Amino acid sequence: MESNNVVLLDFSGSSFGMRLRIALALKGIKYEAKEENLSDKSPLLLEMNPVHKKIPILIHNGKPICESLNILEYIDEVWHEKCPLLPSDPYQRSQARFWANYIDNKIYSTGRRVWSGKGEDQEEAKKEFIEIFKTLEGELGNKTYFGGDNLGFVDVALVPFTSWFYSYETCANFSIEAECRKLVVWQNCMENERVSKSLPHPHKIYDFVLELKHKLGLA
Amino acid sequence: MESNNVVLLDFSGSSFGMRLRIALALKGIKYEAKEENLSDKSPLLLEMNPVHKKIPILIHNGKPICESLNILEYIDEVWHEKCPLLPSDPYQRSQARFWANYIDNKIYSTGRRVWSGKGEDQEEAKKEFIEIFKTLEGELGNKTYFGGDNLGFVDVALVPFTSWFYSYETCANFSIEAECRKLVVWQNCMENERVSKSLPHPHKIYDFVLELKHKLGLA
CATH class of the missing domain: 1.20.1050.10 (Glutathione S-transferase Yfyf (Class Pi); Chain A, domain 2)
Structure with a gap:
């Protein structure tokens, strides 16, 4: 069975991060949440999103996905069975x-x-x-x-x-x-x-x- | 067989419209192109994209799709066989x-x-x-x-x-x-x-x- 290591780099006040917390909860996906200090961003954040240097970032089995709507589509595609978000049509x-x-x-x-x-x-x-x-x-x-x-x-x-x-x-x-x-x-x-x-x-x-x-x- | 009536509301100088002309050509889809005058937008344009009032708009069997990347994904999903644009992974x-x-x-x-x-x-x-x-x-x-x-x-x-x-x-x-x-x-x-x-x-x-x-x- 494929292992799923899911990490969310996030900031609790971010509406964009909340989207992903909701989606991960709806789909019952376990993940590690790492709260970022936006005034002093972590080396991990800068490494995972060198282009925009912004949260939220989803790291799935070591690979980063950035931009909240993009991540939302990714989550929906990878874990599609439970609570599908996008319609099929x-x-x-x-x-x-x-x-x-x-x-x-x-x-x-x-x-x-x-x-x-x-x-x-x-x-x-x-x-x-x-x-x-x-x-x-x-x-x-x-x-x-x-x-x-x-x-x-x-x-x-x-x-x-x-x-x-x-x-x-x-x-x-x-x-x-x-x-x-x-x-x-x-x-x-x-x-x-x-x-x-x-x-x-x-x-x-x-x-x-x-x-x-x-x-x-x-x- | 399903009929495909495809109309593209477009402006020839628009990079966003060009994306769709390219995709439709790559996939061999016949369509009617309607050039818009951006200083005097047609009633059809305003009806089909009342929110943004912008080209390009793809009208497929009477139903409008707006925003060029969104249209590009739509084209790729509907006509997926020939020249797929997005990878499957x-x-x-x-x-x-x-x-x-x-x-x-x-x-x-x-x-x-x-x-x-x-x-x-x-x-x-x-x-x-x-x-x-x-x-x-x-x-x-x-x-x-x-x-x-x-x-x-x-x-x-x-x-x-x-x-x-x-x-x-x-x-x-x-x-x-x-x-x-x-x-x-x-x-x-x-x-x-x-x-x-x-x-x-x-x-x-x-x-x-x-x-x-x-x-x-x-x-």
Whole structure:
């Protein structure tokens, strides 16, 4: 039987790392988590991702895979039997990849402007942020999950950002919940045990955001 | 037998569109190409890609797929038999996706600063541009193609940008060839008939760049 040595180089506040903690938990894969200090990255991190020098990195039997959506596809391909994330139909797969990329291209950068911005730029970012989630609600439609009746690739790509909602809302004084009712229903559905356990408490993220704002001279 | 109605909404100067013209040609898929006017986008384009409103878009039996790497994977999955682009091994697949994403995240934006920039920013962009291709040469190593003995996903993702080399070099007065010898050898290998036919003449791209610079008030 093939041995599976799985190591995840990660940082607990990273939404990108959370995706992989969720996927590994859903699929019941045992792994060793190594928390990185992003201000003083380990030699292992720099060796395993010399191009981007970023977490998360999955090391499977000594070989590194980088970039969270790429790792998510890898995990889904290698351990496909339990809780498949991407559908088997090529068109449905293309749609899932499209929306996961949409999340990657929009939420992190706009979210950063929401928690770190000031004045007009922050107000603009809040509007854009709500628009992004309205667009995602449009894609969700009347389904329970983005994946349909079962959670899938897009759900796992998106749900980590909900652990940041409290920080976005507190830093920028607005309510995502009040604007995006459908998203809240979806979020409640996502709170099955294995997903919740892989997400940090929103207050822990907020502490991290305050620390970061302090470091950046924004607080 | 399943009917295949394939339409490509495209713009001839787009490196992202070229990827798909190459893939469709390599796989021998007949399709209708519809050239878009990017200053006056068609109602079909806006209907088929309401989120990003961008070419290229592949419409397969009436259903749209957007984002060039996503479309490339879709084409490879639906028409897998002839000239497979992604390898079958999950680790090799993850590496191909990693490098294709690297190309997407780096070349277009840095290339734009090379052809449109001025002074110090342009000099900086030229340096970064060469560094990007040096990194890609490192990945190519001693292989004929990024895909190994046969051209693959990364080769198709990258080769369209070579049709822009003349424009980059002429606008910014430098030589990519002089700095990146390995890349030139690779580029020559790529010039098999079906790839060449899918790429516009470098002078046509240069005319387009001059027109664009004029429109943007840079010429």
